[in-house]
Amino acid sequence: MVIVRPSLAVRLGALELAYPTLMGSGCYGSGEEYAPFADLSKVGAIVLKSVTRAPRLGNSMPRLVHTPAGMLNAIGLQNPGIDWYLEHEVHKFAQRPCKVIGSVAGFSVDDYAYVCERLAARDEIAAVELNVSCPNVESEGETFGCDPSLTGAVVRAARATTEKPLIVKLSPNVTDITAVAREAERAGADALAVINTVRGMAIDVDRWKPRLGNITGGLSGPAIRPIAVLAVYEVARAVKIPIVGQGGIETLSDALEFFLAGAAAISIGTANFTDPRIPERIVAELDAYLLERHLASLSSIIGKANVAFSTPHEYEGDEG
Amino acid sequence: MATLTHHARVHATRVIERREVAAGVVLLRLDAPELANATRPGQYVMAIPPSGEAAATALAVYEAEGKLASLLFFVIGRRTRELSALDPGDCLAVLGPLGNGFDCSQRARDVAILAGGVGIASVLLCAQRLLAAGKRVRLFYGAKTRELLVDAQRFADAGCELILTTDDGTLGMHGRVTDALAISPPPEMIFSCGPTPMLRSVARYADELGVPAQLALEETFGCGVGACWGCVVPLTAASSQAPGFPREDRRGSDVVHARICREGPVFWAHELRW
Incomplete structure (x- = not known):
């Protein structure tokens, strides 16, 4: 008997990926760091660490705090x-056995357009993610992603510079994520990454001081998964463009939550710090899951749990 | 520092022995021939807690001989508690060996190793390498109290001259390793691992006496492999370990941020700008 493997391929606008797994920006370096520990040919795409117009030293230490489930x-x-990035780094990405997505951050609309245009012009870069939601810079970094019209302005300006697929990474630190999502779609985004980290803080009670050098930080890991699943669910109802679901995905079950909520693809970030074999494991288990249920492709399950709030629950089994 | 190893990979190891060598200090011996063979002094692994419920944790490779590699650590949190509960026969996946270790090839003949607390875990391989090269090795080893000076005899048996200190005076000199060093003839080179305040103190001594010092820094890691930039230390841009890329334009500053996990964890004291 011939076993026809289910298709795990996904499309994000014009971006075709063999696997529905992206490695989250800032969590996977440029891929080279993880090459000894993971099979990059089993990865859908690597989203590179964000690059800005000028060099940045970054925040003072400490930059990380481990917290419960995140x-x-x-x-x-x-x-x-x-400048340096284009000259010294980007050519190396041609050797990756998977797609490579650039990530752009900025402090003005012009910054985003400038960096996006130069990065997207390179053949090594398959698509560009606009990071309008970094919570960890002194000014404006997240302001863009928290304001629908500013998000729209950034996306429109970037859109004008390239025809390559644009993914807009949304912040969860907003009152209504769907308003930002709709504006990004209207401005020409090809896909939305949902969500970036959730703002948070930890305090050292021995020293009576914040634990992070930057005082505040972004929370990632399983702790934020329910927040992310809800955001994907809501955004999926608000826009037609595909969603890359992300936030604490560590297992097949976690990934399925995002697909069923409406994500076309998923992104794995912090879980790589737990075990770099996780992305490949999820892909293998997803393949087996679909095969077992005689589903020809991943697309058969996308959004299947995205029922309207008004739909009454159908109870199974005995009541009462 | 020694150049970056290219032997890092995932090692599926098996626990041979778990021993509580002092209250809250665990020695975990692993059947890991390839890891043992590839590890250089001062390198570490990222150990993956088998439950999968916590991030991997960075631990120095203590012993590396034949089929055996071992980890020596304080049980201080959820992750180390989980590792401390492993039994012989259990599997433990580790990534490694990682980082740039100590440069033991330097010409200095009379060297001092300064280890504070569990920092001892990073210096056994270093001591063995230096002794094998025929150097005089003095080990200044300090801990809070007598019981926490674990495995000191082993260093003496290997040929180190031992100078022990305890914070409470229960064994050896009452004080810190740097106090003991200050009243000893200066060495030609220092190798050190311990808590950051101790390393700062070692760096001050090294600076005042003009003794080159290699410091293995401790920090909370995210990925441990250079991907996340969560564990940086300010370093002079002139350092050979400085990342080669441009500096942010901050007037008068020659400082760059190097990753402790990737460019380090061992740095020359005089190149740090911390």
Whole structure:
């Protein structure tokens, strides 16, 4: 008997990925760091660490705190700046056995457009993620992602510079994420990454001081998963473009929650710090899951749990 | 420092022995021939807690000989508690060996190793390497109290001259390792691992006496492999360990942030700007 493997391929706009797994920006370096420990040919795409117009030293230490079921970070966008990056780094990405997605951060609309245009012009870069939601820079970093019209302005400006797929990474630190999502879609985004980290803080009670050098940070890991699943659920109802679900995914079950809520793909970040074999394990288990249920492709399950709030629950089994 | 190893990979090891060598200090011996063979003094592994419920944790490779590699650590949190509960026969996956270790090839003939607390775990391989090269090795080893000076005899048996200190005076000199060093003839080179305040004190001594010092820094790691930039230390841009990329334009500053996990964890004291 011939076993037809289910298709795990996904499309994010014009970006075609063999696997539905992205490695989250800032969590996977440029891929080279994890090459000894993970099979990058089994990865959908690596989202690179964000790059800005000018070099950035980043925040002072400490930059990380381990917290219950997660981690707070405040790296502060340390990066060499776009000039050096294009000259010394980008050519190396051609050797990766998976797609490579650039990530752009900025402090003005013009910053985003400038860096996006130069990065997207390179063949090594398959798509660009606009990081409008970094919570760990002194000014404005997250302001863009917290304001629908500013998000729209950034996306429109970036859109004008390239035809490559644009993914907009949304902040959960807003009152209504769907308003930002709709504006990003209207401005020309091809996909939305939902969500970036949740703002948080930890205090050293022996020293009576914040634990992070930056005082506040972004929370990631399983602690934020329910927040992320809800955000994907809500955004999926608000827009037509595909969603990359992310926030504390560590297992097949976690990944399924995101797919069922409406994500077309998932991104794995902090889980790589737990065990770099996790992404490949999730892909293998997802393949087996679909095969077992005679589902031809991943697309058969996308959004299947995204029922309207008004739909009454159908109870199974005995009541009462 | 010694150049970056390219032998790092995932090792599926098996626990051979678990021993509580002092209250809250655990020695975990692993059947890990390839890891033992590839590890250089001062390198570490990221140990993956088998429950999968916590981030991997960075631990120095203590022993590396034949089929055996071991980890020596304080049980201080959830992750180390889980590792301390492993039994012989259990599997433990580790990533490694990681980081740039001590440079033991330097010409200095009369060297001092300064270890504070569980920092001792990072210096056994270093001591063995230096002794094998025929150097005089003085080990200044300090801990809070007598019981926490674990495995000191082993260093003496290997050929180190031992100078012990305790914070409470229960064994050896009453004080810190740097107090003991200050009243000893200066060495030609220092190798050190311990808590950050101790390393700062070692760096001050090294600076005042002009003794080159290699410090293995302790820090909370995120990824442990250089991907997340969560464990940096300010370093002079002139250092060979400084990342090669441009500096942020901050007037008068020659400082860059190097990753402790990747460019380190061992740095020359005089190149740190902490």
